[in-house]
Amino acid sequence: MLKHFEMLDNPVWQALQTIHQSFAQGTAHVQRYPAGVLQFMGCADPASADINEILPWTSVGEKLIIIGELPALPDNWALVRQLDCIQMTCEETSPVDEKETVLALDEKDIPDMLALTGQVQPGFFFDGTPLLGQYYGIRQKGQLVAVAGERTKVTGMIEISAVCTHPSFTGRGYAQQLVTHIMDTNIAAGNALYLHFVNTNDRARNVYELLGFKYRRPIVFWEIIRNS
Structure with a gap:
């Protein structure tokens, strides 16, 4: 079976659209895993995403991780750290x-x-x-x-x-x-x-x-x- 590895450029979003769809919280454009399960968030199109769409599913002071391209951060969000990975x-x-x-x-x-x-x-x-x-x-x-x-x-x-x-x-x-x-x-x-x-x-x-x-x-x- 041919694996579509390009999906791994945006792995969190792709997981929440496929095998882990039952865990998805958020909107049609921005989703996350439930707090206490995994602090990961993904966007359908990071270049144009408004991550404030996820506010109803987050709390003030909560940290989340985005893997891949970083969307623009509104004023009410801040970057904590960048982990360069392979x-x-x-x-x-x-x-x-x-x-x-x-x-x-x-x-x-x-x-x-x-x-x-x-x-x-x-x-x-x-x-x-x-x-x-x-x-x-x-x-x-x-x-x-x-x-x-x-x-x-x-x-x-x-x-x-x-x-x-x-x-x-x-x-x-x-x-x-x-x-x-x-x-x-x-x-x-x-x-x-x-x-x-x-x-x-x-x-x-x-x-x-x-x-x-x-x-x-x-x-x-x-x-x-x-x-x-």
Whole structure:
């Protein structure tokens, strides 16, 4: 099946129009994921979007993230930070073998997932984030030491996200094995994969290239805040 990777130029909007349509809040032109699930917002046409259309679904002081092109910000919004990232894609199974037991995580694991992602990648994972897709983990002596899962979903394409390993357990290949599991599971189901990481994270780039991911494009995560 031919994957329309150009849809990933505006991944949040495309996800909210397709697989994640049930999560969409907003208007015909500007939509977001629910607060507490994912602080992402997308626009049908960022060049002409009026993001104040989303005001009824936001609160003063709330931060949201736009991926890709940044619309013009009205006076009641401000830019908090710009994260320059790399987007990669993959359509093949991983060459890495799974050695550890990979666990499918569920509701009872959410407190541990929040603790781990909050330590390693704060600000991107919330109580409702596991509603977006399946998350997996590795435990050692009962402790959740590594996690990864599925975040935004566009027709035929799944984003791998929340790839986190506890600092005391890095260097053991846990992240590779979790990403491998997600890759192999989705490729078998006919889905391609995509992911994002900060462009200065050479370690992540090396791991993903080893697993078969290919560079697609640079892409920016814009964190904005509603001031009034």
